[in-house]
Amino acid sequence: MIELTDVRKVFPARRGAAEVTAVDGVSLSVAAGEFAGVVGPSGSGKSTLARLVNLLERPTSGRVVVDGQVLTDLDDDGVRKARRTVGMVFQHFNLLDSRTAAGNVEHPLELAGMGRAERRARVADLLDLVGLADRHGSRPGQLSGGQKQRVAIARALAARPKVLLCDEATSALDPASTAGVLDLLRQVRAELGLTVLLITHEMAVVRAVCDSAVLLDRGKVVDGGPLAEVLTRPHSPLAAQLLPAPAVTDTRGDLVRITVTESAPEGRVLRTLAGELGLDVEIVGGSVETVAGRRFGRLLLAVTGDDGRLDPALQRLRDGGSLVERALPGDEPVPVDLTEPEPDPAGQAPAFARLLDSPDVQR
Ligand SMILES: Nc1ncnc2c1ncn2[C@@H]1O[C@H](COP(=O)(O)OP(=O)(O)O)[C@@H](O)[C@H]1O
Ligand SMILES: [Mg+2]
Structure with a gap:
């Protein structure tokens, strides 16, 4: 369902910052219906990889195929259409505060030009699917983190995608809400036959829901495979993270x-x-x-x-x-610290971007 071949993404140097190879020759294959994890330390290229799957970022080189369509061969218009096969959810939900739960789920359907009556019926089905039928009139500010993520999942599913990309979708949630959202993802995967690519730094999430995973380090896949296989592989760095x-x-x-x-x-x-x-x-x-x-x-x-x-x-x-x-002392891969840095409190650009904007560097 998802097929990446030797995909590279280089962000060019700008304003005094060196170029960054965020994804460095990744090949990855995710079968239809599979729940695949992508793990790795902060800055290893996980989010960039997710954005390459729906071509929010165009790869510098390499091929991206989703549901049999070679996305890298399409022009921008073709990509916009093809992107409907891929839904996406984010750590911070990205809901519109001025709209109700129903309004947020309805938004992509409006953009797609669906008629009002059809939209309303679809939104009701989606909110029912994610267990929020009774909260359709609530604004994001009135919902818990777990409920906001359910709304975001309903919105991501609105266009009936075949693939769902989850970028740290549970990282802002407490353990109980995380468990609820993971249950929901499992349920929609089973009911809708979705393929899920789940990006996370939480190994408990991978253990709970993934069939397979890859470990990224500095833009490269350093280990991966079906979890049952990885766990019985000697000296596997991914197994050292999992267990x-x-x-x-x-x-x-x-x-x-x-x-x-x-x-x-x-x-x-x-x-x-x-x-x-x-x-x-x-x-x-x-x-x-x-x-x-x-x-x-x-x-x-x-x-x-x-x-x-x-x-x-x-x-x-x-x-x-x-x-x-x-077993000898020091002979086993030591799990690396995958903990993401705390999200920027002001919810602004990451620190490195602010640094680039400072007058000292701009000269
Ligand atoms: N738009 C961008 N422009 C320049 N550099 C970027 C951009 N997006 C990501 N990067 C850099 O690419 C690397 C990988 O980032 P990212 O994919 O966000 O990693 P992760 O999600 O694993 O933390 C980092 O060094 C990051 O600073
Ligand atoms: Mg990220």
């Missing part, structure tokens, strides 16, 4: 890091090592999470016993489908 491995702080004994899955759960691992092979096993650390609807965990085990038995024991676990690694 951080317990830190190795103790080098006594043989430390073993085991990724458990539904088909090779921790009970079986412990039974094999302790019960069948008679090794002495201690759990040093670990966690188990639900990712992409399935259970995954990482355990750090200290195993002692007959030295000669350990390696064959680990091999036996690997043969049973577990990812098993001998």
Whole structure:
């Protein structure tokens, strides 16, 4: 449904600032109906990538195909039409304060020239879909953050898009509203058969709703794939974000890091090592999470016993489908801090833009 091939976006140098390669040769494929995540530290190019998918930004080079249409081959008029297949929601909702919830959802339909009666019926359906039928007359100022994002989702769905782009759509919400909006996204994906590209710096969001994800770093995809595959991939930096491995702080004994899955759960691992092979096993650390609807965990085990038995024991676990690694201090990718900087309190241009506008730099 979304096919990016070697896409680059270079923002040219301007007013003394060097040029920025925001997206640097990204190839990405998202199947119809897939819920795909894009994660990465602040400034890694996530928002630019989203804007390249609906051609709000034209790539410097590379190809963008959405729903079989080569957007990069279209002129501006063609792009404007094609953009209706892609809805978008943002962190700060971008609702019109002067309009009611219904008025905001109606806005894109007016722009598309839909007749009044048809518009009203469509708006009622959309507000019903997002669970806000009773708030149609409320203005954004009277709605909670979660409700505002529901209105924004209804508006994004108004033109019946096939793809929904969500750029940090839950980042301004409290945990309960985040859970509600994620449930709604899951529901509309299932009911409308949408493809969702979800940009976030919150790994809990990826764990909750995504089937697949890519990790961006300085404009490049450094890791990615279906989450179930990523989590069982040795030394995966994306897996380290999704399910951080317990830190190795103790080098006594043989430390073993085991990724458990539904088909090779921790009970079986412990039974094999302790019960069948008679090794002495201690759990040093670990966690188990639900990712992409399935259970995954990482355990750090200290195993002692007959030295000669350990390696064959680990091999036996690997043969049973577990990812098993001998753990040494510092051998695992350290999750990077993905926390976005606080949004600008004044809601103005980012600090770097203000810097560019200062008289000192303008000369
Ligand atoms: N319109 C623009 N002009 C110049 N530089 C930009 C523009 N938009 C983004 N950038 C730069 O591109 C890089 C990636 O930005 P962005 O896509 O917003 O990253 P993210 O969403 O991951 O935080 C940053 O260095 C940012 O400053
Ligand atoms: Mg961003």
